[in-house]
Amino acid sequence: ACFLMSFGLTSTVSRSLFNHGQVPPAPIPLLNTLRRPTDEPPSKRQRVDQPLPRKRSVKDCLRDQVYPLVQNAISGLRRDDYHLHALTIKAVTVLSISKFFRRRWDETCGYLSETDLGILSSQARDIVAQLTEGSEFRVSPTPSSPPQPRLPRRATQQAPAQGQELEDSETSEEYSETEESDESEDSDGSEDSKGSEESDLPELEEVGEPEGLPQFQAVNVPEVSQELEEAEDSEELPELEEVEALRRFSKLIKEPRRLRVPHTPQNCTAPEPPQVPEPEIPEYINRQPYKSRERRQPNPQNRFYQIAKKPYLTAEHRKAIEAGTRLPVDVSTAGIASEPIVYHVDFTPQEITEITEKLWRPRNERLEPTLETLMQWVRLGGQPLPAPSGRSLRDMNAFGADLWEGRMAEIPRVLSLSAERVSHQTEKREGQLRRASRFSSLLMAREISGNQGFQRTRQYLNFQQEFNTLREDDIEVVAEFTNCAGDVTTGTWISNESFLCGTTTHSDTHNQQYNKPGNLLLCSASQGTLRAFPDHRILRPRVEKGENSTEAMRQSQDPWLYSSVVSSDYNVEDDLAYTSSFDKTVKIWRVDPQGVHMEVIATWQHTGNVNFVAAAKDRSGRVATAADSPTDAVRIYTVEKGNEANSTYQTFSCSRTDAEGSDKWAYFPATMQWGRAKGCQHLLLVGYSPRSLTGDDTEIPEDKRTSGEIILWDAEQGMRINVFTASTANVFEVAWHPTLQSFIAATTPNSLSVSAHKVKTLIHIFQRDKERLGGGGYAQYQSLDCYASDINELTFVPNSPRHAYVSAACTDGKVYIWDTAQGDKPIHTLSHGKPIEEYYGDREKEDTGVKFTAWNTTLDRFYTGSSDGIVKVWNIRRLREPFVRDILTAPGPIAWGGFSPDTSKLAIGDATGRCFILSIDDRDAPESHFMTLPGTNRRLRRPQQLIPHPEPDPPGAEHGDDMDIDTELDDATYARRTYLDTQYIRLTKNPVIGAVQGPRYSETNLFCRDAHLNQDPAAPLLAEFERFQKASEADSIGRRRRSVRRVKIPAPPDERLKAVHAKNKKQDFTLKQLERGEIDSLVKAGALLSIEEDWGFVYEDEDMTSSDINTASGNARRNKKYII
Template sequence: MPPPQLPRASPSALAIRSPQAAIREPAPSVSPAEQPALPTAQPPPFKPALTLASTEQQRSTQHDWRAEAHASVWRGRGTAESASTWFSLRRRPYVTAAQRKSIIAGTRGFIGLDPTELANPVAFHVDFSGDEIRYLRHLTRRTLRLPKTPRKDPKKDLYKVLRKNPTFIPAVLDAFEREALPGRVREDVDNLIRDLLDQNTTSAPAILSVRRDGHDQRGGLIRSSRVHSLLLAREISGQRGIGSMRRLENFTNEFRKCREDDLEKRAEWTGCAGDIFTITWVSNDGFICGTTEHSDAHNQQYNKPGNLVLGSCSELTLRAYPEHRIVRPIVEKGENSTEAMRQSQDPWLYSSVVSSDYDAAHDRAYTSSFDRTVKIWKADSSGAAMTLLGEWRHDGNVNLVVASKHESGMVATAADVAADAVRVYDIDPTDISGSRFRSYSCSRVTDERGKEVSTEKWAYYPATMQWGLAPKVRHLLLVGYSPRSRTGDDNDIPEDRRDSGELCLWDGVTGERWRVTSATTQNVFEVLWHPTQESFIAATSPLGQDLEPSVRTQIRVFRPADRDQFGVKAFSPIMTLDCPAVDVNELTIMPNSFSFCYVTAGCTDGNTYVWDTALSDKPIHVLRHGEPIDEYRGDREREDVGVKFTAWGTTPDRFYTGSSDGVVKVWNIRSLKSPLVRHLLEAPAPVTAGMFSPDKSRLVVGDASGRVFMLSIDEEKEQPTSIMKVPIQGSTGFRIIQRPVAIIPHPDPPPPTHDAEGRPIVSQLGSAIGRAYLDNLQLERHPNPTIGVVQGPRYAETNLFRRDMHFNEDPRQPLLARWEAMQQEAWKPPRPFLARRRDHHGIALRPPKEVAGLGELHARNKSLDIFVDEMTRLRLEEEGVDWELGDDYLLKEEE
């Protein structure tokens, strides 16, 4: 049965909401002697519960109904609630349980509403009240000419009557059309009967309503009307003064804001190798994504392709590339150390791609990875394909790669090495891989006493790096250093060094180091240059006296200092902003005047702090996200990633954040009371990266499950999706789920020619490999053929040991007892002709002792000539009797 047809409207602007008032059920004052009456148009009383408006269970008050009754009156105490708009419903539709679940699950396309009706909630489902159920029971029994109504629950009685007489249901519906309830139609009763027979009716009657989503106050209808009114006002009054809008309007800002509010999800991909860690646009159409990988010795079995992908918004494709990989190393401990795991796993190990950038002036893209290389690419503007131009090898994992906007096209890289960690490359277009570079090191290699700092377990590594953006500072490279353990254990870092680091500023053209006059020895979390001015900000550990206990990080604003004051080129702080978060993930700057700007910090506590430098050092906003999707124990800021995506739109009225709660939120920073505009995207995993296209028309967001979402302002080509039907629990219907499109895998790369230790790999059959082990005396055959092949005198050359089976995990030490008991040598029988016996529990028994004279008796028995006739002999041979008994013939012992 189709649902009730209401006036159409955009379903995206609708949401299910409960009524605002709780209405108690008035007690009916109809005595049993009174004649039955047809209920009036008032809805059943209800009580709100969560997102549904539900009534309390109706009492089954017995009434003696008459067939010609046509009206009843709700009698009760006169209260203000009786004036509620919920009592003025003229149409009370009833939809089936399956349809209600579909609507609640989000399939709202078949419910349309007139925009003029969206001011107040509109009911799309109203359960039958107790009086209505009693009337339907009376009508059904009268139509079927059944005896007088029994004193039992009317709904159960109606169910039993209809179940026993299903062929009379059309007659009941015809009778209802002749004597209809106010606000109900035949379709409503038909849907109710279906739910009764399927036993899907609710115990607590409810009213389900639809109204505009509170988080979609900038929905399509409002945006459209806003644009029309702005156009009209501009035509009438121009762009000067207050005019017909009755307030001062920045029309350019308003039009941009309305256009940007059309952002909607257009495509979704899945199947990337891990967390989306870096995103870079190569045009307004194509983008590159890099992901993390499982590459540790204990989790290499989960390593998979898809660590580097190229996306195309126009073609709606996401294509994988295999270049960032290494030969799978040999693991000596754990489950990945076994030969079976080595044979079953891919010979290549794909590495995490953690940084990327694009040089628009020279049309080159850069990606850095834990394979200790930086790859240089030429990507098509459509994002359909890209080719490798060259690579730069480093001595450690390359965490950062940043292309400058300087005309020379310099590129900076930063690796996990204690000295000369930063490189600045001058690109040679004819030999990109052979481009020359200059190395830089921080000065924190010695302590205050001049003693060299140990770098065996920890060292200062580059944590953040940015080139200047304004024309006069594009040659300046800003690098922040932080202490980091080289073993993966932060306890290796001395306590007094954990909040230390260094802030360095170099001239990439001359190699000269500029001076930074403050916070140069603090732990640096993030740095960022002003988009148009010669200034930058840096988030560091706190520094200063009389700090408030809540201050755990600080953000300083630096400007060029007077050269005469310091004698060298320098930057000095002009403002310090206090932040309560332990760590800062993302910094942004949005100018709001010539001299001042908004500064934001997305932090690990799930909040984004916003400052206006024109006001004070206190945040004007704390933009909060919800609890993280992934569970954590202990301190959230130590275990949770927090806010990993912050970006400004085209105006200061739109600011975007994405956090570990999986939600991308839109904010209006200029609104001091309620800055939240709407929830733009809800991902199934924590949001880990995001970036706008250069023209701000598209947004790409990545999460921790390897999914990539593309949102666009414009209508895009429809993405092909796979449809999956999921049965609805407790119903015969199905819910339609659109599964995201998988990335396009890359072809399998050719197998490596050398192993991780540089030895040539010879591809042979298993039999040839086995013969080579025997010929090299690495394996040898045991004299007892029942044991087979064992270790040879040169077996140690293979390095194929189960170290975890030996004492102290040393293959030269004896086996542990539990492994020694399982060796074939321990199970070998003491004499070759005696079988190993077991009892009924399967436990090995000692062989029987030799009995004196048993051998002579056996020889005498063998010499006896036992006559067997030919027929018996043939039958015994058919049953498998062996007439040629040898000396080593063993009889199977019975248990």
């Protein structure tokens, strides 16, 4: 699926293409500098008398102030006993990552005070003392070795010439520096190995130098750590998890390596000793002779040079492309190549050689294959450069232009474009920096110009609103919970630290096997817990058809069926929470403010699934409920404290009579809201729409599908208030104005709407008509056009004393915004991406669309969540680009959302059973949600599963008073009531036969139609089934089978029985008793002399499975029981 994402186009890293042998080039990190345009004017700097001191880097601070402290701490240690170099590195590393040093370095801009140095000095001594206690840094005793041979002193020594001495000195110094740099680059070896290697080198004193020679000079070679240079440039302290990187600080404080450069005086002679063979010197000490090499271009080692076409761009074009890649762009994934796209390839040495050889030159004249030669050729106006393989004429023209201007790349490289997703950390860091800069600018402008907000800012600003906007922009995810029962579709905040939410469940007959607990949950944001409660449940009904109707499925499933919790509300005055469910109940809860526990105190039974519950905010204790009932669907309870379960209520129904007498459809409440403004909080607004009783909308008459009714009920007077104009259309959603006695209603268009304008729904604005209706009724005064077929949610917020913003979240994945002062057309259409779940057909009918819309403290931030799983933030006051950013990407469609009472937290629920908590303060993240990766200091936030409730007791004789259950106890009672009491079956007196068909069995329609003629239960049975009937078997083998007398098991034989048995055995006839001739005669006659002879019949053994054996044994036990 294609969706818009933010990518940064970056060029391929330019690598050094010299051939270094078998050593692969070190990877260089990509630099992705992201800079986003802003509509705000550039910020100004505050003018001060004296400039602020420049912040000193970590490297300079450690070198100038911390390193001397460590040196003082180890001054009393002997080099023969400890590895002082490694000990110094360890001590400086521990001090550099300590919290005290990090905090004071940041507060003092890198210039530590004397007090700080005193504390660090004490810490350095303690650290050195701890490190010296172990054996890690102690020098191990060296094993005894035979004495090294010493060279005798030479009697004479030829003094070299002065020029030769200088040349040798310079060469030796150059070689020593090269050797030192090579050793410094090898950072993997330990200090002990380095010490051992250096100890193996023979000292010059041991070689036997002539006396009187001057001492060698000590040359200090400074070394700079690359990691500390990067830290200095960024002026940031290294992270705690980068301890290994800080070990490279050893290059900074490493003891200077002394390079011995001899200065031999001239005319220095000595008596020549007898010739002694010199010892063999290792190869790494012998200096290799210098070999001159011819000048040549570097040989690149890059696979991109093997491509067929090698484009070449001028330096000006390359610079423009590089500048463009620093800005992020919004592209779709379909247009992004999976591999990098090469747009520039420099000329290789082979190509330069090939071009040079093709150039005309006089005989016996050789041209050097270098870029300087080609540059001179182009500037002298020679013939055009020939194109090697893979280069076009356009590439050669661009190459010639760079040669003319001298802007060739010194090192060949390949430039390519690749798409990289802008990371969340990068966006977060840029946002924080941008908001911090904006905050400082606003503070300075307010201090200088006051609250006018126009002089220094050069635009009209409301400082309080701007500060609130910056505060809201810090919102981010701090907690995540999983494993809820279904879609989190409802929720309400109890306090600033806790909220309860409800989910949908699988409760249909075909998917009851997927029903699970976790439909009602209580979340504690402070403790980071999400607890489940089992109260909204019913006994699992018996399914007669489908896969859930088998006995195995009934025995394996939970006896309880958890119902969907679809609505909830909280009344601050009574400190009571209300939840409604498809178990046909509304439950009243007493909730702990911290979200640790809640208990149900009352239950209100209804006649249908309760879709809505809402508490009035006028301190009257009224609570309205709406159920799926054709009559008296809406109830208004007046809660009685201490007797909540028996609270009185009033009811009212839809006044339309179109569906009377129909058993297929009726008018049901589609939405319900209490008034919000003062003077109308006792008014209950209900919208009705037609709905099928079976879920098939085709059963609703076509001319009634767009019909409905708007009812405004006065709960104090118990009467209906008139609402005129557009009050008989199908109602989708309603909303009240927070400060005015006005409301809006989204309905289907009436007959006056023009279809050519593609208007599919209308949003009517009603207000109290004090002139025509005597001040008691409401009438429409404005209508807004909407281009969506179905509307999920409405918002109604004022932007001036008389006008307001109206938003409609629709199933097409869009949110339409109107300004009532700017006419009937929407000023914005805020679009979300494609839904996560696949749909077929019309999206407006198959998709859920946008299910969450909310405003926070200012009108500059509007929040929406849709089926694409993204929560977006908008600024609708921007006419061109209202989108601000995405604050959440969930794995499933967004189903619900709501802000806490103090607007500091936002709770979001999706369709995968996940619940998210977002906060403007990252300190609200619970510590229990984080885990530390092994071996590192990196912390990751992990989703937490809900805390399951205890397993409810199985259905029995005793239940709570608030549990709405049936009176059935077990399968036996259910079978007796369903079949025996209804005379569907009857029991016979013979326990072996058991139950047979009763007088009313035909009413069950439980017949095997395939066994009857023409599949008619009244027709006779087919022959293949008739022969298995008990009556047919009795007619064929007799009515009663003769019982077989049981033979007793014989006792062990005694002497008498053995004698009788031997006597009887002699009476048996055998062939051995016949004569030989008689046996031959019988054989010729074909007599059967042995019954055990094989006559060619195949023996077939029927395998009996374990289940058959168990069944057989069970039948045997049952038959034995009945016989007894």
